[in-house]
Amino acid sequence: DGGITQSPKYLFRKEGQNVTLSCEQNLNHDAMYWYRQDPGQGLRLIYYSQIVNDFQKGDIAEGYSVSREKKESFPLTVTSAQKNPTAFYLCASSIASGDEQYFGPGTRLTVT
C-alpha cells in the first residue's frame, strides 16, 4: 500500500447524494486507475488516466466521474446516477500505462 493513500477507509452516504473518494500518490507515477471490487467479480476498471489532464473511461464508467488536475491526485466522484454504488473502491498507479500497478488500501463505500 505504500505511496498511495485513499481516504476515508469507510464511507457512508444516503442514496441520491454524490460522494468523492480521494486518491493521492507520491510515487511520481504518470498513470492512475480506479477499480470497483464486488464479491465474486474481481476488479472492474472504472476510469484511468495515463497523464495529467487526460483520462479515459474504463469498462463501467456510467455514474462515475474523475479529474486529473495534478499528477499526484485522481479523485473519483460517485454520482447519484450510479445504480449500485455500494462496493469496495481501489485506486492504483503505475510508472506508465501498462506497467505493474501499485494499489492503495481501498475505500469501502456504503450507500443506504
Added chain:
Amino acid sequence: AQSVAQPEDQVNVAEGNPLTVKCTYSVSGNPYLFWYVQYPNRGLQFLLKYITGDNLVKGSYGFEAEFNKSQTSFHLKKPSALVSDSALYFCAVREEGGATNKLIFGTGTLLAVQP
C-alpha cells in the same frame, strides 16, 4: 480481445505442502503477465511479473510463477505453503504493444492454507 481466466474459485492446501494457483490467458501478441495478492479489506500487493526471458519468474514471499506459452498458462507456485499465505490471488494480463495498455484481471482465487 485479451482475457485471463482463473479456473478455481478456491484452493485448499495443508501447511508445508506445495501450492499451485492456476491462470490461463488469451492475447493475440506477446503477453505481459502479473500476479497480485489481496488480504482481507486491503489493497492488492504486486507479487511478480513476466515480460520476457526465463519462463520461471521469482517474486515476493517465496512465490514463483511458470510461464508456458504452448499452454497459455502462468500458474503461481510455492514449494511450501504457510498459513499466512491464505489470501485472495489475482492474475492479470496485458498485451505487448496493445492499444490501451490496460491490465485485465482474473476473478481471483481464494487460497486457504490449513495448519
